[in-house]
Amino acid sequence: MAADRRLTAPHRRTTIIYDAEARLWLLSTPSSSYAVRLGPDDAPYNAHWGRPLTIEQARTLPPDREELPAEGGERFGAASLQIRYGDAVRGVEWRHLGHDIHGEPGGGQLAIRMADRHYPLEITLHYRVRPGSEAVERWTRLRNAGTEPITILRCDSAAWTAPPREDYRMTHVVGDWGREFQLRRGPVPEAETVLTSRRGHSGHQVNPWLMIDAGDAAEDHGEVWSTALAWSGSWRMTLGRDQDGRAGWTGGFGHEGLTWRLGPGEELETPVFTGMYAPDGFGGTSRRWHDHIRRHVLPAPDRVRPVIYNSWEATEFDISETQQMELAERAAGVGVELFVMDDAWFGGRTGEHAGLGDWWPNPDRFPNGLTPLIDHVKRLGMRFGIWVEPESVNPDSDLHRAHPEWVLHQPNRARTEMREQLLLDFSRSDVAEWAHGWLDDLLTRNDISFLKWDMNRPFTEAGDDVWIPYIRNVYAVMDRLRADHPDLLIEGCASGGGRADLGMLARTDQIWTSDNTDALQRVAIQHGYTQIYPACTMGAWVTDSPNRISARLSPVRYRFHVAMAGALGIGGDLLTWSEDDLRWAAMLTEQYKRIRPIVHGGRMYRLGDCAVQYTRGPETVVFVWQPTALRRTTSPVLLKALDPDGLYRDEETGALHHGAVLMSHGLPRPLPFDTMSELVRLTRVTHS
Numbered sequence: 001m002a003a004d005r006r007l008t009a010p011h012r013r014t015t016i017i018y019d020a021e022a023r024l025w026l027l028s029t030p031s032s033s034y035a036v037r038l039g040p041d042d043a044p045y046n047a048h049w050g051r052p053l054t055i056e057q058a059r060t061l062p063p064d065r066e067e068l069p070a071e072g073g074e075r076f077g078a079a080s081l082q083i084r085y086g087d088a089v090r091g092v093e094w095r096h097l098g099h100d101i102h103g104e105p106g107g108g109q110l111a112i113r114m115a116d117r118h119y120p121l122e123i124t125l126h127y128r129v130r131p132g133s134e135a136v137e138r139w140t141r142l143r144n145a146g147t148e149p150i151t152i153l154r155c156d157s158a159a160w161t162a163p164p165r166e167d168y169r170m171t172h173v174v175g176d177w178g179r180e181f182q183l184r185r186g187p188v189p190e191a192e193t194v195l196t197s198r199r200g201h202s203g204h205q206v207n208p209w210l211m212i213d214a215g216d217a218a219e220d221h222g223e224v225w226s227t228a229l230a231w232s233g234s235w236r237m238t239l240g241r242d243q244d245g246r247a248g249w250t251g252g253f254g255h256e257g258l259t260w261r262l263g264p265g266e267e268l269e270t271p272v273f274t275g276m277y278a279p280d281g282f283g284g285t286s287r288r289w290h291d292h293i294r295r296h297v298l299p300a301p302d303r304v305r306p307v308i309y310n311s312w313e314a315t316e317f318d319i320s321e322t323q324q325m326e327l328a329e330r331a332a333g334v335g336v337e338l339f340v341m342d343d344a345w346f347g348g349r350t351g352e353h354a355g356l357g358d359w360w361p362n363p364d365r366f367p368n369g370l371t372p373l374i375d376h377v378k379r380l381g382m383r384f385g386i387w388v389e390p391e392s393v394n395p396d397s398d399l400h401r402a403h404p405e406w407v408l409h410q411p412n413r414a415r416t417e418m419r420e421q422l423l424l425d426f427s428r429s430d431v432a433e434w435a436h437g438w439l440d441d442l443l444t445r446n447d448i449s450f451l452k453w454d455m456n457r458p459f460t461e462a463g464d465d466v467w468i469p470y471i472r473n474v475y476a477v478m479d480r481l482r483a484d485h486p487d488l489l490i491e492g493c494a495s496g497g498g499r500a501d502l503g504m505l506a507r508t509d510q511i512w513t514s515d516n517t518d519a520l521q522r523v524a525i526q527h528g529y530t531q532i533y534p535a536c537t538m539g540a541w542v543t544d545s546p547n548r549i550s551a552r553l554s555p556v557r558y559r560f561h562v563a564m565a566g567a568l569g570i571g572g573d574l575l576t577w578s579e580d581d582l583r584w585a586a587m588l589t590e591q592y593k594r595i596r597p598i599v600h601g602g603r604m605y606r607l608g609d610c611a612v613q614y615t616r617g618p619e620t621v622v623f624v625w626q627p628t629a630l631r632r633t634t635s636p637v638l639l640k641a642l643d644p645d646g647l648y649r650d651e652e653t654g655a656l657h658h659g660a661v662l663m664s665h666g667l668p669r670p671l672p673f674d675t676m677s678e679l680v681r682l683t684r685v686t687h688s
């Protein structure tokens with residue numbers, strides 16, 4: 001049986017095959033193929049990215065668009081590689097040196113080794129396919145094999161080409177603080193479109209991913225080509241149409257204008273830029289990303305994300321030991337599993353103006369250190385977490401007084417303060433060592449299970465050599481902490497969702513999605529976030545009504561139903577909640593714990609933009625959120641991917657529904673009023 005499958009569908013496995021005669025490499029995932037072919041000029045070209053092909057089929061395709069277009073010659077589009085040698089000559093003329101294929105169980109890696117024809121620059125194009133994943137991961141490595149320095153003006157991880165279609169559309173998310181992940185879909189303009197962050201973090205303004213379709217894809221059908229960059233610093237993607245109208249894009253770390261000097265023998269390796277082809281629309285695209293991230297990106301994908309309480313919205317900077325203990329008691333009462341104390345527990349941090357950098361408990365607020373609070377939280381049956389912002393410093397801090405040279409700065413330039421803080425120069429190894437030292441000490445001396453790692457301002461006064469080592473050192477500190485404290489959970493945060501990307505997700509467990517906790521606005525934020533990133537990583541709090549930002553009133557049930565579609569947290573001032581709201585909170589938290597494995601481990605189906613279904617095995621959960629009274633959603637919410645011949649039991653009412661009926665007529669639950677919501681749990685009780 002297995003042999004037959006191999007014979008009839010060789011492309012269904014994750015493999016890498018080389019055809020020497022055609023100078024062709026074929027990478028296959030379970031439902032896609034990616035083909036690279038050398039041209040007569042020795043340059044690497046894409047030959048195919050799309051539906052599965054056999055090597056025989058791929059061989060019929062010519063080299064098409066370049067895999068990593070370099071500046072020079074007859075190329076006038078955005079270059080992936082811009083190089084300047086010691087004699088001021090620019091560009092690359094390709095020479096193929098060889099390749100290596102490393103099989104891994106169920107996957108593999110390919111390295112296509114290239115060099116410049118005349119200059120001692122080696123360029124390796126890396127590819128990786130992972131077991132069961134639909135992703136093709138790509139990155140680039142440069143090596144200066146000579147004796148003179150080489151200037152790198154641009155080195156992208158990869159360029160991607162969509163196959164020829166009559167027209168193209170692009171999908172991405174844009175936003176700002178409190179308005180992250182707003183989905184945008186529109187035509188790919190002629191000329192060039194640049195998506196970028198120049199801020200030193202991946203940014204609230206546009207998230208580092210991009211989807212392309214031919215204008216004919218929809219939620220459940222059509223081909224979609226998507227890519228996401230695993231980098232948490234500044235970045236750039238340039239999307240263009242060439243003279244034939246073809247869409248292609250190149251992307252990698254660094255924004256325009258940065259240059260790097262590659263000394264003799266030195267290497268530069270880019271972050272991974274991952275591509276995903278889906279034949280089944282935007283929904284299929286999202287599910288492929290969720291699968292890939294859960295299996296191959298997250299450091300601890302199977303770890304249960306605890307229900308957290310976070311004190312920030314309740315207290316801001318005005319905190320005390322007694323008040324934190326009281327909040328912890330309320331939190332335990334509603335079923336919270338991990339209590340997180342946010343900002344203002346340390347140094348002289350009583351407001352934005354002071355204390356960042358002085359990472360010891362504020363002696364006025366915690367005269368006996370953190371132990372009494374942590375013990376209290378643990379006695380209540382919860383684990384303890386704490387907020388840190390290791391990259392920042394207030395000028396008014398002992399750290400800054402001792403080490404003013406540690407902040408990002410440049411001679412003859414003012415040191416720009418934002419939120420009354422400066423950034424530490426994490427590209428310096430002494431700064432990174434210092435940060436690792438106090439964090440490790442904090443975690444070793446105290447029973448802390450969770451770090452919320454925040455970063456509240458962009459880079460300013462950063463020299464060319466800061467942008468990349470800074471982020472690599474942040475990664476290294478996180479990686480070391482995880483290795484030495486294997487049960488630690490980390491939440492990535494940058495004033496909300498300013499640093500949400502595959503690089504951060506490779507060393508965190510969840511992301512604080514947005515400081516905007518207005519449940520109604522959150523529906524759109526979550527809609528954008530989950531286009532690529534899975535629900536188990538989407539930190540989502542229930543906060544107070546009226547909401548702190550929008551002043552909107554909304555029922556506690558609605559607020560919970562929105563947050564329960566991600567990694568649930570509670571972030572309101574529980575000391576002011578009514579008995580009735582606390583009862584609802586306890587009941588809904590309990591319900592969330594039952595559905596958590598389905599939401600976090602299941603397959604997500606968007607049912608329009610205000611309803612989401614998660615299905616795992618026989619179990620299905622559907623959330624429906626009424627957006628505003630002006631938009632009536634009495635239209636049916638049609639379920640997806642059920643067994644048409646199966647019978648499904650509604651776990652609240654006990655009613656039985658046919659899968660086919662649920663998929664063609666929808667849930668029998670109209671929601672006529674503003675901020676109404678519904679959570680439906682279905683279990684398949686019989687199947688075909």
Ligand code: DGJ
Nearest residue numbers: 312342343454495496515
């Ligand atoms: C920004 C974060 O997004 C908030 O949740 C909170 O942690 C504050 N920083 C604390 O300063």
